[in-house]
Amino acid sequence: MKHKLLDLSRRILILLLVVWTVVSLVTLLIELVPGDPATATLGEEATPAQVEQFRQKHNLDRPAFFVSYARDEQGQRNFRWHGMNNRYIDYWSTLLHGDMGRSFRTDRPVIELIMQRYPATIQLAVAALLVAVSIAIPLGVVAGKNRGTWLDNVLSVVALIGISMPGFVLGPLLIYVFAIQFGWLAPSGRYHWEDIILPAVTLGAALSALLTRMVRSSVIEEMGEDYVRTARAKGLSEKTVVYKHVLKNGLIPVVTILGLQLGVLLAGAIITEKIFNWPGLGLLLIDDGIGKRDYRLVQGCVLVISVTYIFANTLTDIIYRWLDPRIRVS
Amino acid sequence: MNRLSKFGLVIVGFFVVVALFAPLIATHDVGETDLLNRYAVPSGAHWLGTDATGRDVFSRVIYGARISLRVGLVVVFVSTFIGTIIGALAGYYGGWIDRIVNGYLFNVFLAFPGLLLAIAMVAFLGAGLNKLILALCIIGWVGYARVIRGQVLKVREYDFVQAARALGASDMRILFVHILPNAIQPLIVQASLGMAGAVLSEATLSFLGLGVPPPAPSWGVMLEEARDLSTLQAAPHALLVPGIAIALSVLAFNFIGDGLREYLDPRQRGR
Numbered sequence: 292m293k294h295k296l297l298d299l300s301r302r303i304l305i306l307l308l309v310v311w312t313v314v315s316l317v318t319l320l321i322e323l324v325p326g327d328p329a330t331a332t333l334g335e336e337a338t339p340a341q342v343e344q345f346r347q348k349h350n351l352d353r354p355a356f357f358v359s360y361a362r363d364e365q366g367q368r369n370f371r372w373h374g375m376n377n378r379y380i381d382y383w384s385t386l387l388h389g390d391m392g393r394s395f396r397t398d399r400p401v402i403e404l405i406m407q408r409y410p411a412t413i414q415l416a417v418a419a420l421l422v423a424v425s426i427a428i429p430l431g432v433v434a435g436k437n438r439g440t441w442l443d444n445v446l447s448v449v450a451l452i453g454i455s456m457p458g459f460v461l462g463p464l465l466i467y468v469f470a471i472q473f474g475w476l477a478p479s480g481r482y483h484w485e486d487i488i489l490p491a492v493t494l495g496a497a498l499s500a501l502l503t504r505m506v507r508s509s510v511i512e513e514m515g516e517d518y519v520r521t522a523r524a525k526g527l528s529e530k531t532v533v534y535k536h537v538l539k540n541g542l543i544p545v546v547t548i549l550g551l552q553l554g555v556l557l558a559g560a561i562i563t564e565k566i567f568n569w570p571g572l573g574l575l576l577i578d579d580g581i582g583k584r585d586y587r588l589v590q591g592c593v594l595v596i597s598v599t600y601i602f603a604n605t606l607t608d609i610i611y612r613w614l615d616p617r618i619r620v621s
Numbered sequence: 622m623n624r625l626s627k628f629g630l631v632i633v634g635f636f637v638v639v640a641l642f643a644p645l646i647a648t649h650d651v652g653e654t655d656l657l658n659r660y661a662v663p664s665g666a667h668w669l670g671t672d673a674t675g676r677d678v679f680s681r682v683i684y685g686a687r688i689s690l691r692v693g694l695v696v697v698f699v700s701t702f703i704g705t706i707i708g709a710l711a712g713y714y715g716g717w718i719d720r721i722v723n724g725y726l727f728n729v730f731l732a733f734p735g736l737l738l739a740i741a742m743v744a745f746l747g748a749g750l751n752k753l754i755l756a757l758c759i760i761g762w763v764g765y766a767r768v769i770r771g772q773v774l775k776v777r778e779y780d781f782v783q784a785a786r787a788l789g790a791s792d793m794r795i796l797f798v799h800i801l802p803n804a805i806q807p808l809i810v811q812a813s814l815g816m817a818g819a820v821l822s823e824a825t826l827s828f829l830g831l832g833v834p835p836p837a838p839s840w841g842v843m844l845e846e847a848r849d850l851s852t853l854q855a856a857p858h859a860l861l862v863p864g865i866a867i868a869l870s871v872l873a874f875n876f877i878g879d880g881l882r883e884y885l886d887p888r889q890r891g892r
Contacts, residue, residue: 308725309732316738323745455872457821459828459841460864463848471854478850558734565829566848577829581744593741601732 299609306605313597317590318382322355328586332395349395349587353378382590391591396583401591404575409595411481412571415494415563416556418487420549422495423502427545430499431506432533438511446503453500458559462493462566479568486567494563498552505548509541516540551607554600561596572596626880632873640686649677651684651838660855672843672859673852681838682862688839689820689870692750696757696819697812703758704765705801705808711766712773713796719770727767735760739822743831753832757822761815768811772804779803810882817874824867840867 324331329345337345346352354373362368385392391401434446469489470478477486513519514537522532561573568574576592579585639646648668655675663670669679711722739756746752776782777800785799826832827841835842840863846852847859 305728305732309729312729313733317741320741320745323742325747451872452868455868455875456864457825457867457871459825459844459848460860460868463844463853463860464864466848466850467853467857467860471850554734558736561737561740562825562829576740581740581831586745589741589744593737596737597733600734600737604732 302605302609306601309601310598313594313601314383314386315379317594318379319355320590320593321586324586327351328395331584332586345395349393350378350381353381355379391594392587394585394588396579396585396588401588404579404588405572405591405595408570408572408575411569412557412560412564412573415487415490415560415569415571416553418491419495419498419556419560419563420553422491423499423552424549426495426499427502427506428538428542431503432510432538434503435507435510435514436533438507443507446507450500450503453496453503456496458493458497458562459566461496462489462563465489465493466566479566481569490563490567490569493566494556494559497559498556501552502545502548505545506541509544510537513537513541547607551604553603553607557596557600557603623880623883625876626884629873629876629880632869633877636686636690636870636873639683640690643683643687647677647680647683649680651676651681652836653677660852660859662856663858669862670856670858672847672856673849678843678859678862681843682840682866684838685840685843685863685866686870688750688833688837689823689867692754692757692823693816693819693874695754696761697815699754699758700761700815701765701808701812704762704767705769705805707762708766708769709773709796709801709804712770713777713792713800722766723770727763730760730763736822736825739826740829740831743826748831748834750833750837753823753826756826757819761819764815765808765811768807769801769804772807773800776800776804806885807882810878810885813874813878813881817871817878820874821867821871 321328327342327346329342329349329351330337333341333345343352354371354377356377356379357373357375359371359373360368361371382392389402391405393399394401394404397404430446430450434443437443466478466489469476476489477483480486510533519532519537522536523529527535560571561576563569564571564573565577572592572595576589576596580589580592653676655671658667658671658675659673661667661671661675667677667679669677669682672678672681707722711719738760739753742756742759743752746756773796777795782795782799785795790799823832823839824841824844827839828845829841830845832841833839835846843863844860844867847856847863852859
């Protein structure tokens with residue numbers, strides 16, 4: 292029990308450290324912008340007054356961090372202590388107030404823009420997960436049951452192709468076949484329920500290939516266990532043996548991978564959303580944030596995507612440890 | 622080596638030859654547009670057809686191999702170098718160095734989507750080949766450092782290391798002359814898989830407009846330019862050719878990595 296609590300508090304400590312690092316990174320990233328973010332946003336033809344107003348409004352006129360090591364008027368570099376009155380503290384305090392500042396371009400609260408898009412991304416990730424599972428389990432079972440046959444080999448090759456085919460190749464190919472050639476589905480957008488099919492397949496394909504391989508090896512391993520012989524000996528049909536006994540046990544490792552992959556799906560969703568013009572966080576980040584140099588928006592998107600990813604991973608890890616006592620010990 | 626990794630070696634060798642001799646193989650200038658000949662299907666004049674501005678797809682995909690392999694090699698080399706040093710120091714000295722590296726850095730980098738970090742960095746730095754390479758190195762070194770740290774922890778307990786210490790060898794000599802040469806085998810596997818990752822990341826970032834800026838013939842840029850509906854409809858080959866190139870090279874490096882792992886770890890053979 293003590294061991295378990297210690298382990299949990301260690302995980303939470305790491306989680307907090309990671310979140311702290313991510314927020315710090317996101318805050319300080321804006322210092323990487325070559326030149327002045329104000330000029331980069333307003334353009335070269337902005338008047339000095341406009342630039343000054345912009346800098347004031349978005350707190351860009353304040354020191355970036357507790358200390359600075361910048362050149363003064365004489366060109367001398369020296370350390371300066373700015374105290375708590377800096378942008379790093381500003382960003383933390385806005386975050387802790389449930390805010391993320393205002394967008395440089397649209398002047399709307401960043402959190403509002405993100406919340407509008409968040410559901411679409413989660414919807415896409417979950418749909419991709421469903422696609423992956425519903426392809427992987429039957430294919431993996433068939434391949435595992437027929438180990439070493441031509442069917443197994445064909446499925447292995449298909450899975451390999453699926454793993455190495457990046458979404459930005461598969462996506463446009465699917466658009467070509469199903470939107471342009473057959474005209475069954477819309478090439479982009481999120482207007483009808485069926486619009487999610489192509490993005491979900493694109494995002495889920497690589498995962499389904501990975502899962503197929505896992506289900507296959509899991510099934511092969513379980514088929515050699517004693518309880519399978521017992522089940523067969525008592526006269527159960529092969530179908531019952533495979534689907535009721537083997538699959539139940541074989542799915543445990545698959546479930547973990549699934550949880551860990553939810554984070555990968557979130558990152559992959561950025562590209563899928565771009566391909567299909569799917570109005571989620573990724574598209575917000577790429578088109579409105581990076582495309583229009585709205586640095587405050589980029590900060591918010593990166594922060595929300597990473598924190599979602601971190602929480603999904605930690606949650607899976609904790610649930611998994613709780614479900615399977617064998618892992619707690621090892 | 623198994624069959625698949627031999628196949629991988631052949632494909633990689635092919636891409637290397639193509640990249641090295643690109644100027645001799647290419648039939649057209651990569652930037653040469655020909656507006657009268659847009660969306661041309663593969664023919665004798667244009668072996669793999671032309672794209673939306675009449676550029677020769679064959680020549681561009683050949684030159685694209687140069688960009689991909691260059692990014693891959695530089696990223697893998699630099700990441701391996703940094704990762705080896707950090708991982709070796711953490712594994713050898715332990716203590717507070719190890720606590721920072723293993724307890725903090727590894728956890729942070731593992732808990733954070735690497736691609737997103739690269740996207741964010743390039744978003745603030747601006748697009749460009751060197752910035753792309755920098756971003757990929759920053760997310761890339763961790764994998765190598767983890768592998769090396771684990772190996773060093775194991776090797777430093779071996780008798781010959783104790784013997785070297787008894788003979789009065791310095792820490793640096795023990796680490797770099799005695800331990801590292803016996804610890805770097807798994808790095809080769811990691812480097813091969815790292816090539817696949819770097820090639821894929823380069824294409825991804827270029828596709829998003831955050832890597833090599835167009836009109837450079839990066840495979841990612843070619844895909845991005847070929848995916849608008851009118852081009853897709855008129856010239857699907859402009860998408861298919863760079864797509865196959867990316868998938869094949871990623872597949873090949875993964876095959877080599879898997880093959881090497883099996884070769885170095887006999888327990889995995891025959892699975």
